[in-house]
Amino acid sequence: MSPELVSTVIGALIVAWGAFTAWRAPRAASRIGLLSGMVTAVVFVLFIRLITPFGGWDGWFIYVWLAGMLAIIVSVFRAALVWSDLPWRSGDEKARRNEASGLGFSALLALLIAGALVLPGLFL
Numbered sequence: 001m002s003p004e005l006v007s008t009v010i011g012a013l014i015v016a017w018g019a020f021t022a023w024r025a026p027r028a029a030s031r032i033g034l035l036s037g038m039v040t041a042v043v044f045v046l047f048i049r050l051i052t053p054f055g056g057w058d059g060w061f062i063y064v065w066l067a068g069m070l071a072i073i074v075s076v077f078r079a080a081l082v083w084s085d086l087p088w089r090s091g092d093e094k095a096r097r098n099e100a101s102g103l104g105f106s107a108l109l110a111l112l113i114a115g116a117l118v119l120p121g122l123f124l
Contacts (some may be wrong), residue, residue: 011061014044015048017044022076026078027076028086028099029086029090032089035105037102041072044110045056045069
């Protein structure tokens with residue numbers, strides 16, 4: 001496997017994860033949960049800029065990128081529709097724990113991806 005193919009596959013997986021996270025965000029029980037899902041999606045999409053060079057995009061990755069961006073755009077529209085109906089914090093203790101653990105998992109995953117991108121560059 002060539003490094004370009006590995007980079008493209010990782011980029012496609014990150015776009016898909018970001019789109020999935022954004023798609024789930026409007027179903028959150030509170031505004032904090034909704035914001036954490038949307039921020040996670042945006043962070044993953046921004047990681048694509050670090051991983052794949054925009055000049056080398058061709059073939060199937062463009063379609064994955066477009067599908068991911070379409071899912072995120074629709075999710076932002078859905079989030080705007082439900083924003084006014086959501087409380088800032090969930091009233092249920094279990095839902096608050098889920099929001100906190102989801103946000104923590106997303107932050108940990110973002111740090112792992114950032115570390116995976118930065119550490120090899122330090123050894124070059």
